[in-house]
Amino acid sequence: MRLSSPIYKLKRRAKFLVRGNDVKLHEALNQIAAEEGFKDWSHLASNYSKATPAKEIVKQLGAGDMLLIGARPGHGKTLLGLELTALAEKINRTGYFFTLDFNEADVRDRFEKLGFDPKGFDRPVVVDTSDNICADYVIECLNKSSDDALVVIDYLQLLDQRRRNPPLEEQVRALRAFATKCGAIVVMISQIDRTFELSSGLMPSIDDIRLPNPLDLSLFDKRCFLHDGEVQIEKAA
The missing domain is CATH 3.40.50.300 (P-loop containing nucleotide triphosphate hydrolases)
Structure with a gap:
């Protein structure tokens, strides 16, 4: 599965959600992950933290x-x-x-x-x-x-x-x-x-x-x- 943006940009989007809405950071991260097709942020991160x-x-x-x-x-x-x-x-x-x-x-x-x-x-x-x-x-x-x-x-x-x-x-x-x-x-x-x-x-x-x-x-x-x-x-x- 290809991400719509690099992980650091997805994190930045989550921080913007926190600032503009009454949500916590982990909730915003999970929301972004769901939009990318993952069940939560930890699921997304584990798929894109491969060894290099x-x-x-x-x-x-x-x-x-x-x-x-x-x-x-x-x-x-x-x-x-x-x-x-x-x-x-x-x-x-x-x-x-x-x-x-x-x-x-x-x-x-x-x-x-x-x-x-x-x-x-x-x-x-x-x-x-x-x-x-x-x-x-x-x-x-x-x-x-x-x-x-x-x-x-x-x-x-x-x-x-x-x-x-x-x-x-x-x-x-x-x-x-x-x-x-x-x-x-x-x-x-x-x-x-x-x-x-x-x-x-x-x-x-x-x-x-x-x-x-x-x-x-x-x-x-x-x-x-x-x-x-x-x-x-x-x-x-």
Whole structure:
């Protein structure tokens, strides 16, 4: 059964019903659920709270972890990164999404595509689209907050595109040290080399990460690769 709107919009409709009528929130939610063809709100929610790769990944992340997400364009790596930031509150963290690739409208549209209301999180997700994003910039932003952080950086190969920024490996080592010291979780989205599409591989691997500049990939504890709807999660050897 397809919902008429994402769950967060249905919840918003229920809140409007509460404001304009003499009904309690659970009654309004049940009314909305009935309109969608379910017996009550818990029935609706149980049908649309299915497991996703992001939910499985976030369970495996702990303080100080560095995760690398790799995929070719169009295979869902950015959406996965955004969902991880949205789920940060589930593990009592604040989600941060730093992107050098998208503007704020792009990010908002992708959150809505995932069914999340960017303004409706218990812990608001921080979205930063500054052109100045680099390791030092990210660390400075995080140092201003006392919250435990889950940080997604989009994306790896753009961090040292400006000549004034330190080399890529130096930046990743700085983020590694920060994560270890402060207990942050750092997720970095990465491009996969286009030669992968000419290979017979069913899933990219660490050897397919596009590295125009040197980088020790063993700095990442965990890796996640996506291709054609499939997701593979692995720990570094």
